[in-house]
Amino acid sequence: MNICFLMYPWEEIDPENDTSLALIHECIRRGHGVGLCTPANLTIRNSVTNAFCTVLNRMEKIPVNLKTFYKQVKLREEMLPLAGFDVIFMRGNPPLDPIMLNFLDSVKDDVFIVNSIQGLREANNKLYTAAFGDSHSNIIPATHVSKNKNYLIKQIRESEADKMILKPLNGFGGSGVILIEKSAMSNIKSLLDFYITNSDGSSNYVILQDYIEGADKGDIRILLLNGEPIGAMRRIPGTEDHRSNVSAGGTIAKHTLSKEEKALCKQIGPKLVNDGLYFVGIDVIGGKLVEVNVMSPGGITYMNKVYKTKLQKQVIDFVESRVLDKLQAFDRRSRLRSEVDNA
The missing domain is CATH 3.30.470.20 (ATP-grasp fold, B domain)
Known part of the structure; x- marks a missing residue:
């Protein structure tokens, strides 16, 4: 099986704590071919979607320790067609690059993509969480999303809580998440100005949520x-x-x-x-x-x-099973089609 990890550059991996590296290591340990590429390395050659990939050479002896594996693995650069991979594992950091998804649209029927293109389009920002909340559900905190500063200030003032959480819509890794308090209302407007208004005049959405006790x-x-x-x-x-x-x-x-x-x-x-x-x-x-x-x-x-x-084993087990299902379905369809053609 050949797997392409569409992610951040190899040099930015934290060799001790990186989930992507744990998944890559497990793939190499099982003998799968692994290539990495960033969204910027996608390209189209003769109407075929390719990627300038960093390919991991196969190793005779694979270190158990992730940090040692990261140091010892040898890399080479290759331009490879994405449809030639069995799996594309999406591991890029937010915000989502919509152009990247446009490239992948051409191979989504040929390759098993984790997570799916359509799913990423729908769920790549914090608005997706709101899809789980309705009048019959109480699993999300009261949430407001807006660019309207007056509206947001009104919600803060009318909230029964003394504290709320403010964060950018496209943040990740806890970036930009702040705790605001009613006792500091004089600072709220300047905070909203900072979060919402860009220097070029454009604006950003922010999320305001009820603070959850605990x-x-x-x-x-x-x-x-x-x-x-x-x-x-x-x-x-x-x-x-x-x-x-x-x-x-x-x-x-x-x-x-x-x-x-x-x-x-x-x-x-x-x-x-x-x-x-x-x-x-x-x-x-x-x-x-x-x-x-x-x-x-x-x-x-x-x-x-x-x-x-080693949770990565469960993840790769699942990926292998889905690829096997896809191959078996293809073989079955080819066999049945051959019967019809030969009738």
Whole structure:
């Protein structure tokens, strides 16, 4: 099997904690061919979508340690057709590049893509979370999304809570997430100006959410594979930052899913799978769904450390099974078509 990881550059990988590297390592360990490319390396040659790929050479002895593997693996550069891969694993950081998806549209019927193109289009920003909330559901905190500063200020003033969370619509890794308090209303307008208005006159959407009690103690990252939870961890904020993201100084601890969290996963799992979102990370606070991460959900390496497991094996098992199903369906169709042709 040949797998293309469409992601950030090899040089930007954190060899100790990178989920993408754990997945790549597992693929190499199983003997699969692996190539990497960034969105900027996609190209069309003679009407065929190609990529300038960084290809990992096969290794006779594969180091068990990720950091050692990262240092020892040999790379080469090749231009390769994307339709020649069995799998394209989407691992790019937000924001989503719509041009990249346009390139991939030409191969989406030939290659199994994790996560699907249509799913990424629908779920690449924080608006997707709102799809799980309605008048009969209470799994997301009260959420407002707008560019209208007066409207947002009104919502803050009318909120029964003393605190709310403000974040950019296209942020990731905890970037730009701030805690605002009614006692500091004099600063709110300048904050909204900073978040919404760009220097060129354009504007950005921001998200305003009710603060969930207990958020100061951290959140729960849950990884879902094909709609089912495969791992979870508690992320605890550092002493100098309210964000619980590890990239923002947070720490991690073991976590056993509560009955409420299991019910949440069961409720949203079918929609994720239906949208082609097979490998997803969700963030939960107090039983409320805060974010759905579909582009490059992380956490595998951290969960592996605290639970002494290897979650990447489950992910690649799933990918292999889907590719096998696709190949068997193709073989069956070819065989049946041959019968008809020879009748």
